[in-house]
Amino acid sequence: MTEKKWDVAALGELLIDFTQNGLSGQGNPLFEANPGGAPCNVLAMLRKLDKRCAFLGKVGQDGFGRQLAQVVEECGIDTRGLRFDPEVHTTLAIVQTLPGGDRDFSFYRKPGADLNLSAGELDEELLKNCRIFHFGTLSLTGEPCRSATQKAVELAKQAGAVISFDPNLREPLWDSLEEARAQIAWGLGQCDVLKIADNELLFMTGEADFEKGAAILQRQYPNIRLLNVTAGAAGSHSFYGNLQRFEPGCTLGGVIETTGAGDTFCACVLNFVLEKGLEALTEENLGRMLRFANTAAYLVTTKKGAIRSMPSREAVVETMERAARG
Numbered sequence: 480m481t482e483k484k485w486d487v488a489a490l491g492e493l494l495i496d497f498t499q500n501g502l503s504g505q506g507n508p509l510f511e512a513n514p515g516g517a518p519c520n521v522l523a524m525l526r527k528l529d530k531r532c533a534f535l536g537k538v539g540q541d542g543f544g545r546q547l548a549q550v551v552e553e554c555g556i557d558t559r560g561l562r563f564d565p566e567v568h569t570t571l572a573i574v575q576t577l578p579g580g581d582r583d584f585s586f587y588r589k590p591g592a593d594l595n596l597s598a599g600e601l602d603e604e605l606l607k608n609c610r611i612f613h614f615g616t617l618s619l620t621g622e623p624c625r626s627a628t629q630k631a632v633e634l635a636k637q638a639g640a641v642i643s644f645d646p647n648l649r650e651p652l653w654d655s656l657e658e659a660r661a662q663i664a665w666g667l668g669q670c671d672v673l674k675i676a677d678n679e680l681l682f683m684t685g686e687a688d689f690e691k692g693a694a695i696l697q698r699q700y701p702n703i704r705l706l707n708v709t710a711g712a713a714g715s716h717s718f719y720g721n722l723q724r725f726e727p728g729c730t731l732g733g734v735i736e737t738t739g740a741g742d743t744f745c746a747c748v749l750n751f752v753l754e755k756g757l758e759a760l761t762e763e764n765l766g767r768m769l770r771f772a773n774t775a776a777y778l779v780t781t782k783k784g785a786i787r788s789m790p791s792r793e794a795v796v797e798t799m800e801r802a803a804r805g
Contacts, residue, residue, distance in 0.1 A: 483608045483609055483610045483640075484531070484608040484609070485531045485532060485533045485557065485605065485608060485609040485610070486525070486530040486531045486532065486609070486610050486611065486753050487521075487522060487525055487530060487531075487532050487533075487609060487610065487611045487612075487613060487643075487749055487753070488532070488533045488534070488535065488560070488605055488606060488609035488611070488612050488613070488635070488640075489518035489519070489521055489522050489532070489533075489534055489535070489612070489613040489614065490518060490534075490535040490536060490560075490596075490612075490613075490614050490618060490627070490628060490631050491516065491517060491518035491519075491536055491593070491614055491615050491617055491618040491628075492516040492517065492518065492536065492570060492593040492615075492617045492618065493514075493515075493516040493518070493519050493534065493536045493537075493538055493547050493551070493561070493570075493593060494515055494516045494538075494547070494569060494570040494571060494572055494591070494593060495512050495513070495514065495515065495543050495546075495547070495569060495570075495571050495572070496512075496513045496514075496515035496572050496574050496738060496784065496785070497510040497511070497512060497513070497571065497572065497573045497574065498510060498511050498513050498574045498736065498738065498783050498784060499511075499574070499575055500783060510573070511783060511784070512543070512546070513738070513783060513784030513785065513786070513787070514546065514547050514550040514551075514784070514785075514786045514787065515572070515738065515739070515784065515785050515786060516536070516593070517615050517617065517645065517647050517741075517742050518534065518536070518613060518614065518615060519534055519536075519551060519556065519786060520739045520742035520743070520746075520785040520786055520789075521613055521645075521742045521743075521745050521746045521749070522534055522551075522554070522556045522746070523554050523556070523746075523785070523786045523787075523789045524742065524743045524746030524747065524750075524775065524789045525746045525749060525750060526554050526555045526556060526789075527789045527790065527791055527792065528746070528747075528750045528792055529792075530750060530753060531557075532555070532556045532557065533556065533557035533558075533559065533560055533605050533609065534551060534556050534557070534558060534560055534561060535560030535561070535596070535601060535602060535605065535606075535631065536560070536561055536562070536593055536596060536618075537561070537562040537563070537564055537592045537593055537595055537596040537600070537624075538561065538562075538563060538564070538569045538570075538592050538593070539563070539564050539567055539568040539569035539592040540563040540564060540565045541568055541569055543568070543569035543571070544563055544564075544568075544569045544592065547569065548561060548563075550786060550787070551786075554786065557605075559602055559605060560601070560602040560605050562596060562600050563592075564592040564595050567590045567591065567592045567595050568590075568591070568592060569591070569592050569593075570586065570587065570588045570591030570592060570593045570594070571586070571587040571588075571591075572584055572585065572586050572587070572588075573585040573586075573587075574736075574738055584649055584651065585651070586649070586651060586652055588652065593617070593618070593624065594618075594620065594621055594624045595623065595624065596618070596623065596624045596627045597623040597624075597626070597627055598623065598626045598627045598629075598630040600627070601627055601630060601631055601634070603634055606631055606634040606635045606638065606640075607634060607635070607637075607638040608638070609635060609638075609640050610640060610641065610753060611640055611641045611642075611643055611672075611749055611752065611753065612631065612632065612635035612636075612640045612641070612642055612643065613642075613643040613644070613645070613745075613749065614628055614631070614632065614642075614643075614644060614645075614666070615644070615645045615646065615647040615666075616646050616647055616648065616649075616659070616662055616663055616666060617647060617649060617652060619662040619665070619666065620652045620653055620659075620662070625662075629665075632669050636669070641671045641672060641752060641757065642669050642670045642671050642672070643670060643671070643672040643673075643674075643745070643749055643752075644666045644667065644669065644670035644672070644673055644674075645673075645674045645675070645741070645742075645745050646663045646666065646667075646675055646676075646679045646683075647741070648663070648676075648678070648679050648682060656682075660682070660683065663679070663682075663683060664683070667683070667696065667699070667700045667703065668700055668702065669702070670700075670702065670703060671702065671703065671704045671705070671757065672703075672704065672705045672707075672748065672749065672752060672757075673696070673703050673705070673706045673707065674707050674709065674741065674744065674745040674748060675696075675706070675707070675708055675709070676708070676709050676710075676741060677689070677708060677709065677710045677711070680692040680693070680696075680708055683696070684696065689708050689710070689716050690716075690723065692708070693706055693708060693716070693718045693723075697718065704719070704757050705717070705718075705719050705748070705752070705757060705760070706718040706719070707744075707748055707769075707772075709741055709744055709776075710728075711728070711737070711740075712728045712730060712734075712777075713727065713728055714726050714727040714728040714769075714773060715728070715744065715769050715772065715773055716769075717765040717768065717769055719760050719765060722760070722761070722762050722765060724762050724765035724766050724769060725769075726766055726769035726770050726773055727773070728773050728776075728777060729773050729774045729776075729777035729778075729798065729799075729802050730777075730802075731777070731798070731801065731802055733781045734777075734780045734781060735780065735781060735782060735783060736780065736783060737780050738779075738783075738784060738785050739779045739784070739785025739786075739788065739789075740776040740777075740779050740780050741776070742785060743772075743775045743776045743778075743779045743785075743789060743790075744772040744773065744775065744776040745772075746775075746789075747768070747771050747772035747775050747776075747795075748768060748772055751764075751767075751768040751771070751772075755768075770799060771795060771799065774795050774798050774799045774802065775789075775790055775795045777798070778790040778794060778795065778798060
């Protein structure tokens with residue numbers, strides 16, 4: 480890839496995840512204000528892998544917005560693309576953990592500052608100076624952020640960036656599932672690298688079989704050069720041209736909740752692309768990529784929150800070695 484100022488730029492939501500963290504003395508649930516938002520989660524993990532990262536998005540000019548900006552800066556993520564809304568508050572999400580570690584989301588976002596980012600507020604020089612541009616669909620759920628996302632993708636593409644996309648489907652945020660499907664389809668048509676969860680693959684293809692679902696997407700969207708399907712603790716699949724590879728998940732125990740696991744996986748894949756490129760990959764390459772990404776995603780599930788829970792490269796490697804020893 481051509482040398483650019485930033486390795487990865489990401490656009491989208493930056494919000495507070497209120498995550499359950501025990502009960503009060505009176506038996507009421509306690510919620511911890513964890514900084515989150517999928518695109519910034521991705522960047523936080525990439526920073527742990529020593530990549531140069533920048534974020535584009537919007538928070539409220541309020542206490543939560545200032546908290547988020549401080550956390551992002553502490554991670555070493557460039558915030559020149561972060562905007563503050565003087566009228567609309569920072570977006571909030573209530574994350575309740577279900578039996579088994581899965582999550583239920585309730586969003587306070589109509590209005591929400593992240594959705595209020597306009598195309599005119601984009602830092603265009605940043606978008607023209609990144610090796611990879613990453614986005615999801617929360618910034619496509621409404622205007623003006625949808626137009627901002629579309630313009631950002633266009634500018635990054637014109638500058639030669641690799642485009643990365645994660646549908647990150649959150650059904651309550653869409654006016655209809657038909658609109659969600661249409662916007663995900665637009666994202667699929669833009670990207671070179673795709674991370675898609677098993678439920679999203681089913682949503683878009685009607686196929687529960689990963690190989691059949693991936694084959695449908697590869698036929699419909701020949702622009703996708705590297706397609707990865709995540710299946711939670713079961714593991715992940717990678718599809719590259721005619722190659723496919725499956726690697727089981729890391730199951731050493733101690734899972735608390737799964738917030739940020741998919742974003743961590745996505746970041747590790749992008750780190751692999753930065754270091755290896757997208758040309759002439761082998762099945763062995765894909766296997767190494769998936770094992771590292773699966774292990775990093777597992778480590779995030781052993782802590783609460785995401786941005787401040789990302790593991791170091793050394794921790795991932797040590798855990799991989801421990802898992803291999805059994």
